[in-house]
Amino acid sequence: MQIQRTIKYDADRVRGFAEEIMSLAGCDRLKSCIQCGTCSGTCPLSIYMDYTPRQVMALVRADFKHEVLRSHTIWLCASCYACTVDCPREIRITDIMYALKQRAIQEGIYPRRFPIPVLAREFSAMARRMGRITETLLVLRLFLKSDWRALLRSWRMGLGLLRTGRFSLKPERIQRREELAAMLSPVNGQSVSPPANREDA
Numbered sequence: 001m002q003i004q005r006t007i008k009y010d011a012d013r014v015r016g017f018a019e020e021i022m023s024l025a026g027c028d029r030l031k032s033c034i035q036c037g038t039c040s041g042t043c044p045l046s047i048y049m050d051y052t053p054r055q056v057m058a059l060v061r062a063d064f065k066h067e068v069l070r071s072h073t074i075w076l077c078a079s080c081y082a083c084t085v086d087c088p089r090e091i092r093i094t095d096i097m098y099a100l101k102q103r104a105i106q107e108g109i110y111p112r113r114f115p116i117p118v119l120a121r122e123f124s125a126m127a128r129r130m131g132r133i134t135e136t137l138l139v140l141r142l143f144l145k146s147d148w149r150a151l152l153r154s155w156r157m158g159l160g161l162l163r164t165g166r167f168s169l170k171p172e173r174i175q176r177r178e179e180l181a182a183m184l185s186p187v188n189g190q191s192v193s194p195p196a197n198r199e200d201a
């Protein structure tokens with residue numbers, strides 16, 4: 001996946017971003033990265049990424065917050081931990097990728113119409129609202145918010161799933177959702193909360 005490279009300036013940096021990420025559990029060793037590139041060489045998906053894992057580590061350390069949060073890389077990471085196992089400085093790269101994904105959803109900064117973050121956001125919002133996931137509605141929302149043409153391509157399969165009862169249009173929800181909301185309230189500002197102000201890339 002190629003992105004259009006642009007020159008980055010000091011003014012593009014968001015001071016304190018690196019420190020914030022490094023203060024999270026499991027992310028503190030990032031400061032010892034020697035930019036050896038082992039993680040990029042190990043990563044089975046780096047050829048599809050816009051920035052390699054090594055570049056993501058460098059961008060985070062240099063406070064290029066928007067560059068990182070808008071990248072496809074953090075969403076393409078399959079959490080296989082190969083990079084983490086091989087890193088000579090024992091940096092938990094996979095955990096850093098998780099922290100960046102969580103941050104991107106929190107702040108509503110992610111690649112516009114890229115299905116993976118859209119799915120993550122819609123999934124967590126539905127789980128928080130209903131306590132259950134209704135697959136049909138989730139897929140519909142995903143298509144509408146990422147690529148509505150996929151709906152046209154998949155209508156035949158969807159109809160078949162509805163006919164055979166594998167999919168239902170009836171929303172599923174749990175009882176006593178207020179208790180779920182109370183349980184989730186301590187983390188509402190973190191991973192489960194849909195962003196208040198979405199800033200698409």
Ligand code: SF4
Pocket residue numbers: 032033034035036037038039040053054057086087088089090091093
């Ligand atoms: S393998 Fe570790 S030290 Fe080397 S570039 Fe990646 S994160 Fe940095």
Ligand code: SF4
Pocket residue numbers: 039042043044045046053076077078079080081082083084093094097
């Ligand atoms: S955990 Fe993610 S970044 Fe690391 S090797 Fe696997 S896919 Fe690549």
